Amino acid sequence: MLMPHLRTTTLLIFCSAIAGTLATRTAMPLPFLLGPMVASGMVATLLPHKLPDGYQFPQRFRLVFMAIIGLMIGAQVTPALFDKAGDLAISFLALIVFVATAMMFNYLMFRRLGGYDRATAFYAGAPGGLYESIALGEAAGADMPRLMLQQFLRVILVVTILPIGLSFYLGAPVGSAAGLSLSHGPVPWHALPWLAAAGALGIWIARVMRLPAGQITGPLAVAAILSLSGLGHLDVPQWLVNFAQIVIGTALGLRFTGLSRALILHGATLAIVSVGGMLLLAAAMALLLQPVLGEPFDVLLITFAPGGVTEMALVALSLQANPAFVTLHHILRIIITVIGMIATVRFIRPAL
Template identity: 65%
Template sequence: MRHLITTLGLLGLSTASGGLAQIIGVPLPFMLGPLAVSALVATVLPHRLPVGYGFPKHLRLAFIAIIGLMIGAQVTPALFTEAHDFIYSFAALTVFVALAHGMGYAIFRRLGGYDPVTAFYASTPGGLYESIALGEAAGADMTRLMLQQFLRVIVVVTAVPIGLSLWLGAPVGSSAGMTLARADVPWSDLPVIAIAGLAGLGLGHLLRLPAGQLTGPMALAAVLSLTGVIGLDIPQWLVNMAQMVLGTALGMRFTGLNPAMILRGAGLSVVSVAMMLALGGGFAFVLHRITAEPVDVLLISFAPGGVTEMALVALSLNANPAFVTLHHIYRILLTVLGLGLITRLRERRL
């Protein structure tokens, strides 16, 4: 019961912080507001949380599925007219992953003083859970590895919308009224949305898709959209709730961590992410000249955040979320395949 009350209390704080963030014009307010408040609770008031408390995974999965459905519903035949440009962006992503990982390793090894194994798995530009699992098996410092991987996602999710707002000179995303959701979806559509979400989660698990909790529902909604069987419209209030839940879940990752370690890790993460974003920005400007795809869409496609979180950024910015998500799935596949290969080579050498 105490865990349930704590979860409801956190969601209440998230609702208030999301509303406040929207009022003051913060980009992606319904994610960044709850993220900041829940991170504050996790680091300053961890003694107020019940013993062994963790934000409910099933609640997070349910709302990730909602985001997946919304992205999949944007997949139309028009997306495939751009397929000939994917060869350029995918080739650039392949180079980006290798360069970003190598430069990140140098930062954590030389600037952070991490041991080689921890620095290697902490510097991956994707594959959060795979990096943690393989790093643990290889003997990495798990506290530092988990901290850096979660901070990578959080810094990217925070920096990208704020950076784009500063670059464009005006608020972007939902704080500027951008949305792909609808405000007039009838309540009678909610059972259909729930069934589609559950079916999509099952599909992702059955097929073992990368980031299956997102890509399973996305694939199902895409098929429904392309075949014209049914059109899935997600209400705006449900999208806002999804952002609040995911922001709260991210912030609660800091529970129990030493504040000094968090600050040091945050400094290293800012340097690492700045390097990756600068590298991705360079690729984005070059690809813009080749493909005519908007620079902001390409930048988000290269940003080394989590698939779900970056999909939310794309949704908020009205920046072709299906295009962005396809590139993030490819980035994560590349990262995980590279990690697996290097891990096996290392094991053979040892």
């Protein structure tokens, strides 16, 4: 039984790597995540009979690569992010308002318009923290196919519509379509053991402290502390980040079982309403903060847009904006969202 499962996992990852590579030649955002997710999702929904009986993607293998994503995000937290502490305090408060308003709007919309149960509506409406909302939602007993569908549609719509819209607005491509990357250059092979050690330490700390979605937040915290303290900066090679996205996308796509065409169309309709409302809210925040912070409207818009951290940072680079400013706010948005999910779910626990 072990060998068929191992062969299946290897074949799935190989096919997903091909799908991710092909996706890079299109305008698809987050190609190494969404490409494999679509490919494995098609296998799960169209060819489930081709998988071995009782097959499940190895979760421990997936968690290792989720830690790599955590290290990559945490490494972006540098002292330069805090140069304008006063402006950050204002925008931080605005982020709290944005997250709270978006979560309330999405929860009510998914409950009343979508007919989702409380747990599914609550975590599907999180305006950030793709992996965290999925992990917390699973623990709360949410309907996982619907939850993942809504969260992925949120990311897909934001990181597709916003860069394309800005490309037309500016007359030049932005984001992944511009061929940009967060990689700072080649990373020597002898740095990989340090990455492994930092990731293992982060996972251990997360377990001890019982951090939410600890496979990401623990390594993220370790990388951020190392960077801010000056003890060292962890450079995660781009090929490793890409492979981590392939593994995670493959694992998540395989969980899209039992999704009918009607369910997908229903989810897409809800996602359009949800993302449309959040982008309008982000635009309102940008207009209000523009005279206070002195940042251009388009920069503030991508700062509040509920998309992926990596893609929004790439868009910031295309706009010649401060990627550190944008990255910090998206990291803070994830942190605020996770804290909000934990605090709120404890308050409404009897209802769930």
